[in-house]
Amino acid sequence: MSAPHPWLERIWSRLWETEQRGQLSHAIMLRGRAGFGKRDFAHSFISSLLCAAPNHDMACGQCRSCGLLAAGSHPDFLKIAPEEVGKSILIDHIRELGRYFALRPHYGSRKIALIEPADAMNRAAANALLKILEEPPPAGMLVLVADRPERLPATVRSRCQQYALDMARSSELIPENLDIPSRKLRAETLARAGGSPLRLKDFSEPGLAKAIDALPEAMAAVLFGSLSPLNAAAQFAKIDLVLMIDQCLRLLHEVLLLKNQASVPLAEAGRVPHASLQKMVLQLDSQKLAAFVQKLFELKQLRLSSGSLRELDLAESLWFDWQQVA
Numbered sequence: 050m051s052a053p054h055p056w057l058e059r060i061w062s063r064l065w066e067t068e069q070r071g072q073l074s075h076a077i078m079l080r081g082r083a084g085f086g087k088r089d090f091a092h093s094f095i096s097s098l099l100c101a102a103p104n105h106d107m108a109c110g111q112c113r114s115c116g117l118l119a120a121g122s123h124p125d126f127l128k129i130a131p132e133e134v135g136k137s138i139l140i141d142h143i144r145e146l147g148r149y150f151a152l153r154p155h156y157g158s159r160k161i162a163l164i165e166p167a168d169a170m171n172r173a174a175a176n177a178l179l180k181i182l183e184e185p186p187p188a189g190m191l192v193l194v195a196d197r198p199e200r201l202p203a204t205v206r207s208r209c210q211q212y213a214l215d216m217a218r219s220s221e222l223i224p225e226n227l228d229i230p231s232r233k234l235r236a237e238t239l240a241r242a243g244g245s246p247l248r249l250k251d252f253s254e255p256g257l258a259k260a261i262d263a264l265p266e267a268m269a270a271v272l273f274g275s276l277s278p279l280n281a282a283a284q285f286a287k288i289d290l291v292l293m294i295d296q297c298l299r300l301l302h303e304v305l306l307l308k309n310q311a312s313v314p315l316a317e318a319g320r321v322p323h324a325s326l327q328k329m330v331l332q333l334d335s336q337k338l339a340a341f342v343q344k345l346f347e348l349k350q351l352r353l354s355s356g357s358l359r360e361l362d363l364a365e366s367l368w369f370d371w372q373q374v375a
C-alpha cells in the first residue's frame with residue numbers, strides 16, 4: 050500500500066500514473082470534505098515526489114531528501130498555512146512563495162509548495178497566487194489542499210488539476226478491524242461521522258452515538274417551540290461544539306436535499322432520513338436557512354480561532370439562531 054489510507058489507493062495510483070506520464074500539472078488541488086485524509090495524502094505524495102530513490106511510488110524514508118523533509122528543513126519544500134488555525138492566509142505569505150520559487154531547486158528537479166488550507170487565502174492572497182499560476186516558474190509545483198474549494202476564485206481553481214479525495218466507495222471506507230458488528234451499523238456510524246472515515250472511530254463510541262442521534266429531534270423541537278434554546282444547549286453540553294456544528298451542517302444538508310426532493314446519499318448508505326428532518330422541511334424558510342448555515346461556519350471558525358470563549362455561550366447562541374429559522 051502506498052497511499053496513507055486504503056480508500057485513497059485508487060486516487061493515489063491515478064496521480065502517480067499522471068506523474069509517470071509526465072502529465073502532472075505544476076498546480077494540483079486536492080479537494081473534498083474534511084476527514085478523508087487530504088493532508089496525509091498531500092504529505093505522502095510530496096515525499097514521494099521529492100525522494101531521491103522512491104520504491105515504485107513510495108518515498109524510501111532513507112535518502113537525504115526524505116531525512117530533510119522529515120526534519121522540516123528541506124530547501125525544496127515550503128508549506129504555506131495561516132499563522133493560527135482559523136485565520137487567513139495573507140498576501141505576505143504568497144510573496145514569500147514568490148521569493149521561494151525564484152530560486153533553483155537544491156536537489157531534484159522541483160521546488161514544491163503546499164498551501165493548506167488553500168481556502169483560507171483571503172482575496173488579496175488568492176489574486177497574488179493567480180499571478181504565480183499564470184506564469185508558473187519552470188521548476189515550481191503547487192499543491193493546494195481545500196475542504197471548500199468553492200471559496201476560491203474560479204480563476205484559481207481552473208488553473209489547477211483537481212482531484213477529489215472524498216469519492217471512495219463505502220466498502221473502502223469502513224475498516225474491517227473496527228469493531229462494529231453489522232454492515233448496517235457500520236453504514237450508520239459512517240453516516241454519523243458525516244461519511245468521514247477518519248472520524249469513524251470516534252463515532253463508534255455508544256454514548257456519543259446516542260447523543261448525536263437525538264440531535265434531529267431536538268432541532269425539530271426547538272423549531273416547533275416545544276424545547277427552549279437554553280435547554281437544548283444544556284442537553285448537548287457534553288458534545289464538543291465543533292463536532293456539534295459539523296453534525297448540524299450534516300443534518301441541514303440532508304434537510305436541503307429533502308427540500309429539493311433530491312435523494313439523500315447518506316440514506317442510501319443505510320440510513321433512513323429521520324422523521325424529524327422531514328417535519329422540518331415544511332417549516333423552514335430557504336433564505337433564513339442559508340443564513341443560518343453561514344452562521345454555523347462562522348461560529349465554527351470563531352471556536353477554532355479562540356480558545357477563550359465559553360463553549361456553552363456559543364452553543365446557546367447557536368440554538369437561539371436556529372429558533373429564528375422557522
Ligand SMILES: [Zn+2]
Nearest residue numbers: 100109112115
Ligand atoms: Zn527517499
